[in-house]
Amino acid sequence: MSLHEKTTVVDGLQISNWSRPVLEELRTGGVSAVNATCAVWENAADTLRSIGQWLEVANRNPDLVFLATSGADIEAAKAQNRIAVFLGFQNASPFEDDYRYVEVFHRLGVRIAQLTYNNQNLIGGGCFETTDAGLTRYGQVVVEEMNRVGMLIDLSHVGYRTSRDAIEASAVPVSVTHSNPLWFHDTPRNKPHEVIQPLVDRGGVIGCCLYPTVSGGEHVTIEKFCGMITRMVDQYGPSHVGIGSDCTRGWDQEFVGWLRNGRWQPTDPRNAPAWPVWPNWFTGPLDFPRLTDGLVTAGLNDHTISAVLGGNWTRLFSEVMDTTKEHAHV
């Protein structure tokens, strides 16, 4: 059995158009669990519909997938050769202006929520706003509520100040499910040391991301990407680095326009959004085994590779989602 086959792989984020073929790519690629986005700009009602669609996918493919709600579900999925799907939001938009919706969506199975998606929202500043005023009054209420019910905070598309505020406000560790360090590729979607260090200090995990606009584009090499992970492990220790591929399987061109513009601005027909081209060594979940090989080549030991590919997410998910245990505050 290869190292990849032995490893429990957890993908920190995918935003795919889920179907049996797309899910089968994960199983073939050896992925046992995934944070699956079910809301980006959607409000509460839109998201109910999205969750309904997920329930149907799960009902129709019980041999392949189940909706996961705890860290323990990850090892169960690995043992059963299935995929543990954690429903996640890439925006707090489904919570609208009502903190009670945090518990409502937790009850529906949502276990991870990014606080903002690119833009300012009711909770905090998004990474593409010019200025970020930090976590709002309502945002502080939502963070408390997420802590209480056991929903993991994600800061990937969040502004730096709001990220630091949320790390501090949260009573439990938080995540950046799919971003790289700013030094690797300079974009507001990646994180400076000033965000990563406090995240790590509080026990959080950052998922290094393969999406071309944050990893440097189609020409980034596997050596360079795995070298970044090695440097991250050296700098922050082996327990705080993971993978969040940000795979976007099964979508048409229209969906990338939705991601970019939502309903908040008109699409400029002269500058229609288009999907970026992925590097040839990682075009989807089928290429996860290559990533394992790349980490071996980069010199990481098996224990660290196992932590980066899944162990760290499993630890964090368990710590945050299992609210019956006392939280291990760092």
Add this chain to the structure above:
Amino acid sequence: MSLHEKTTVVDGLQISNWSRPVLEELRTGGVSAVNATCAVWENAADTLRSIGQWLEVANRNPDLVFLATSGADIEAAKAQNRIAVFLGFQNASPFEDDYRYVEVFHRLGVRIAQLTYNNQNLIGGGCFETTDAGLTRYGQVVVEEMNRVGMLIDLSHVGYRTSRDAIEASAVPVSVTHSNPLWFHDTPRNKPHEVIQPLVDRGGVIGCCLYPTVSGGEHVTIEKFCGMITRMVDQYGPSHVGIGSDCTRGWDQEFVGWLRNGRWQPTDPRNAPAWPVWPNWFTGPLDFPRLTDGLVTAGLNDHTISAVLGGNWTRLFSEVMDTTKEHAHV
């Protein structure tokens, strides 16, 4: 005929529980037009219901009231001894995340919208947030859209930086419908010179406000309040000062809790919100004639009193709402 009877009085804002008796108070008090709040925390669907209720009130009381859509409606209402009701939002929450909703609600009769209500929203910073990052990316789109359709921007409960950004971003003059200068009473709800001056420079109007928490409480005297208006007229000229009473007629105690907490935070039972006590010389729209007398006593001439009590709002409403005329950019 008294000066008050001759004057066309426009109230920059009331947030009352509208019924025939409440509307009759306006007519008895000599008020010809009012910006009537129909949304505070409501989303689009909630607001449709609120507008539907308004349409019903208007249908049932055509001798008393009509839904106004242009500045010219104000003089028509005065001539007909009716009240021109301008539907207004105290929050951009009904626009949700879709700039197209600006035109939708304009078509339904909404002519005034405050950009934020106390808290951060998708558009900008609210006056009670610790920090205000200014007009957001979406906020810029919404301001353009409001300009295009002819909807007046209101900055009363908006943060200072977002206020300045909106004044600058707007192609037409904007309003503060119900706030006082910060020097008169120190609360984030009142405005510093650094907001009022650019508003005035661009042709806007600020409505001095009688709500006790922004005017200094039940013990503020009519002399002091009218002295503030005199000083405002001296400082900014007679064309940029109005009245926005912020009357809250007909509500129960529960509604003040809704204003304070919306759905965004739990009500603290040890600190339940309660309505403030109004000064005995102004307890509702019936007392508008006293205000006119107070302005006479304070030494303002009839022309200025007429401008402050209604002329300035009429000019601003016409300028912003009548988009078939070329805008008189200042």
